[in-house]
Amino acid sequence: DEKTQKIMDEVVRLKKEKNAIILAHLYQRPEVQEVADYVGDSLGLARTAANTDAEVIVFAGVHFMAESAKILSPDKIVLLPEIEAGCPLADTITAESLRKKKAEHPGAIVVTYVNSSAEVKAESDIICTSANAVKVIESIPPEREIIFTPDRNLGDYVAKKTGRKLILWDGYCNTHQRLTPDDIRQAKAEHPNAKVLVHPECRPEVVALADGVFSTTGIINYVVNDPGDEFIIGTEAGIMHQLTKKAPHKKCYLASKKLICPNMKLTTIEKVKLALETLEPQIEVDPEIAKKALQALERMLAIG
Ligand code: 13P
Incomplete structure (x- = not known):
C-alpha cells in the first residue's frame, strides 16, 4: 500500500545517506526483500557481507547471520533491525556442550552449520551452509572422524550423500x-x-x-x-x-501453510528504517571469539 511504499522510499534514501547496504535472506517479508541490495541464501549473504565496500550492513535476517557478517567484516557497522530475531536451531548448541562432545571424540573434525552462535563457530574447525555442506564434508580426509552440528536433518542428508559416517547433534529447525x-x-x-x-x-x-x-x-x-x-x-x-x-x-x-519462520518475520520495513536512522541495534562479537570463528568461516569460503 501507499504507506508501505513511502517507508520503502525513505529506506532507499537513508541507505544512500548512510553508505549502507541491505542484505536480506530469502525468508524475509516481500517489502524488506524489495529494498535489499542483495537477497539470497546463507552462503551468498556471507560472501556479500565479506566483500562489500559499504560502511554499514543492515542485516535483514536472524542473529547468527548478522554475527557472521560482523565476523567477516569487523570494521563495519552491522545492524540487526530486530535484535530478538534468533534461531531456535542455533540455540540447541552452546560452546560448552560442544566442548563436551569434542572431549568424547578426541581428534574428530567439527563441522558446524552456519545456523550457530559465534561461540560455537569458534569451537569448530569448519563451517558449512546447506549450499556447500556436501563439498565441506568431502574436503575432509576419509580416515578422520567428523562431528556434525547442530542440524541432524542436514547431517543425515549429507551423510547419505557422501557415504560418510557423521556424529550428529540432535538439533533441528522447528x-x-x-x-x-x-x-x-x-x-x-x-x-x-x-x-x-x-x-x-x-x-x-x-x-x-x-x-x-x-x-x-x-x-x-x-x-x-x-x-x-x-x-x-x-x-x-x-x-x-x-x-x-x-x-x-x-x-x-x-508444500504446507505451516512453513513460516516466526523469527524471520520479526524484521519489518519500519524496523529497517529505524535501524538506518539510529544506526542501532549494532551487533558486536568478542574479538577473541571472532578471531577463531573467522578461521572456521574462512575455511568454508575457501572451499567455494
Ligand atoms: P539457506 O538460505 O542457506 O538455504 O538456509 C536456510 C535457513 O534455514 C536459514 O536459516
Whole structure:
C-alpha cells in the first residue's frame, strides 16, 4: 500500500545517506526483500557481507547471520533491525556442550552449520551452509572422524550423500520439521506433474520423497533453469516472493501453510528504517571469539 511504499522510499534514501547496504535472506517479508541490495541464501549473504565496500550492513535476517557478517567484516557497522530475531536451531548448541562432545571424540573434525552462535563457530574447525555442506564434508580426509552440528536433518542428508559416517547433534529447525511426508503426498496428489524441491533441513522422510534437495538459492536456480513448469516447494514461505519474480510463468506451490519462520518475520520495513536512522541495534562479537570463528568461516569460503 501507499504507506508501505513511502517507508520503502525513505529506506532507499537513508541507505544512500548512510553508505549502507541491505542484505536480506530469502525468508524475509516481500517489502524488506524489495529494498535489499542483495537477497539470497546463507552462503551468498556471507560472501556479500565479506566483500562489500559499504560502511554499514543492515542485516535483514536472524542473529547468527548478522554475527557472521560482523565476523567477516569487523570494521563495519552491522545492524540487526530486530535484535530478538534468533534461531531456535542455533540455540540447541552452546560452546560448552560442544566442548563436551569434542572431549568424547578426541581428534574428530567439527563441522558446524552456519545456523550457530559465534561461540560455537569458534569451537569448530569448519563451517558449512546447506549450499556447500556436501563439498565441506568431502574436503575432509576419509580416515578422520567428523562431528556434525547442530542440524541432524542436514547431517543425515549429507551423510547419505557422501557415504560418510557423521556424529550428529540432535538439533533441528522447528519450521522445516513441521513439514511431514503426508503434506508432501497430499501436495503431490493435488499437483501430480509437479517436481518436489525441499530444503535439507526437512526430516529425512520428507527428503526421501523429494526430486531435488537444495539451499534456498539452489531451489530458485532449479526452478528458473529446469524445463518443467510446476514445483512443490518445501521450505519457508518467504521464498515464494523471489520465485514469483524470477520465474513468473512457472507454478510454484508451497508444500504446507505451516512453513513460516516466526523469527524471520520479526524484521519489518519500519524496523529497517529505524535501524538506518539510529544506526542501532549494532551487533558486536568478542574479538577473541571472532578471531577463531573467522578461521572456521574462512575455511568454508575457501572451499567455494
Ligand atoms: P539457506 O538460505 O542457506 O538455504 O538456509 C536456510 C535457513 O534455514 C536459514 O536459516
